[in-house]
Structures are given as C-alpha cells and as structure tokens.
Amino acid sequence: MTRELVYTGFMSLDGVVDSPGGKAEGHRSGGWVMDTEFVPEAYSLKAEELADTTALLFGRRSYEAFAPYWRDSEDHAAYKELPKYVVSSALTEADLVDGWGETTILRSTEDVAALKQTEGGGIFIHGSAELARRLGEADLIDRYNLLVFPVLLGAGKSLFSRADRDKQQLRLTESASYANGVAKLIYTVQH
Known part of the structure; x- marks a missing residue:
C-alpha cells in the first residue's frame, strides 16, 4: 500500500495558485485570499487536514517562504514535529531552517515516488505549484483539496499543466460552498 499524496x-x-497571501510573493494581484471576506467555516478544511497529515512536502521556494513563518506560528504548531520533505536540486542541509523538526531533501520526482512507497500516512503538499504540477504529470498525486476563491486573476502559476497528456479522471468526494463565495472541492484522482 502506498502513502497518499x-x-x-x-x-x-x-x-491561479500563486501569491494568495501577498504581493511579496511576486504576482501583481497578490493577496487575493485576504481580499475575500473572512468567513471562518470556509477555512475549516485546513483544520480537518491536520488529522490526516503525517508528513509535509514542499518545493524549494514554498519551503523557504513557509518554514521560517510556520516554525514560530501558533496556528501551525502541529506541523513542527512532523517529518518534512523538500524537493530541490540546489538546496543544501545548511539552507534548512533550524528548530522546525526533521527535514529531508529529495532531489527528484523519483525520490517522491519512493517516499510514497514507505510506511506512514498522508503526505500533504502546501503551495509548491511547480512541484505539484510535475508530480501530477507523473501521476503521483492522489487527492486535491482545493479552496476555490471567487476571483479571476488572468495570469499566474497554475496547478495543472497545459501540456497535451492522457486524460486523468477525478472523482469529487466532498464539496461545500460558503457565504463569501469560496468553494471547497475535494477530488480523488482515479489511477
């Protein structure tokens, strides 16, 4: 049995998945999540995920953005002791953030495939659009937990490739919509 990614x-x-939190992330319309009316129940998915998360996986840029902040964040305290994996061809051990628990550097998509074959539960990818797109193209992602915001940005990083590829069927396993227009969509990939 493989671990769920x-x-x-x-x-x-x-x-578009880039720059939801602010302009510092690079997108001219950055901060689009903060521009949507805050409705607490629209974010309940994030708390629900904690029970399923046994490891975290990041691309280098998302790791560098999240690790220093999440290490000291009360909202993310449950992540501190979880194993973390960063996929990067350039990152070194010296680049890892101190005080945020065990972190392992993976070098390739093949390393992620091997990680999925180990013992343990769900591995969650936060941010990391380019990594997630590569892993999706390699049919390694098992589920997409999406909070879709009522905004059109026109440009930015996409989670899904635009390249011609074999059709990949998804099954909607859970959905909800909220007063602020956010929709929760959970899709399981049919392998």
Missing part, C-alpha cells in the same frame, strides 16, 4: 491549496476560479 495530497495537494492542498487556495486557487482562483481561473486556476
């Missing part, structure tokens, strides 16, 4: 993230209605 889950992408979780915020997405605009037109499929």
Whole structure:
C-alpha cells in the first residue's frame, strides 16, 4: 500500500495558485485570499487536514517562504514535529531552517515516488505549484483539496499543466460552498 499524496491549496476560479497571501510573493494581484471576506467555516478544511497529515512536502521556494513563518506560528504548531520533505536540486542541509523538526531533501520526482512507497500516512503538499504540477504529470498525486476563491486573476502559476497528456479522471468526494463565495472541492484522482 502506498502513502497518499495530497495537494492542498487556495486557487482562483481561473486556476491561479500563486501569491494568495501577498504581493511579496511576486504576482501583481497578490493577496487575493485576504481580499475575500473572512468567513471562518470556509477555512475549516485546513483544520480537518491536520488529522490526516503525517508528513509535509514542499518545493524549494514554498519551503523557504513557509518554514521560517510556520516554525514560530501558533496556528501551525502541529506541523513542527512532523517529518518534512523538500524537493530541490540546489538546496543544501545548511539552507534548512533550524528548530522546525526533521527535514529531508529529495532531489527528484523519483525520490517522491519512493517516499510514497514507505510506511506512514498522508503526505500533504502546501503551495509548491511547480512541484505539484510535475508530480501530477507523473501521476503521483492522489487527492486535491482545493479552496476555490471567487476571483479571476488572468495570469499566474497554475496547478495543472497545459501540456497535451492522457486524460486523468477525478472523482469529487466532498464539496461545500460558503457565504463569501469560496468553494471547497475535494477530488480523488482515479489511477
């Protein structure tokens, strides 16, 4: 039995996943999550995921953005002792954030495939659009936990490839919509 690999993230209605938290992340419309009316129940998915998360997986840029903040964040305290994996061809042990628990550097998609074959539960990818796109193309992602926001950004990083590929069937396993227009969509990939 393989470990479940889950992408979780915020997405605009037109499929953009970058810069949900602020302009410092690089997108000219950055901060689009904060521009949506705050309705607590729209974010309940994030708390629900904690029970399923046994490891975290990041691309280098998302790791460098999240690790220093999440290490000291009360909201993310449950992540501190979880094993963390960073996929990067350039990152070194010296680049890892101190005080945020065990972190292992993986070098390739093949390393992620091997990680999925180990003992343990769900591995969750936060942010990391380019990594998630590569892993999706390699049919390694098992589930997408998406919070889709009622905004059209027109440009930005997409979670899904635009390359011609074999059709991949998804099954909607859970959905909800909230007063602020956010929709929770959980899709299981049919392998």
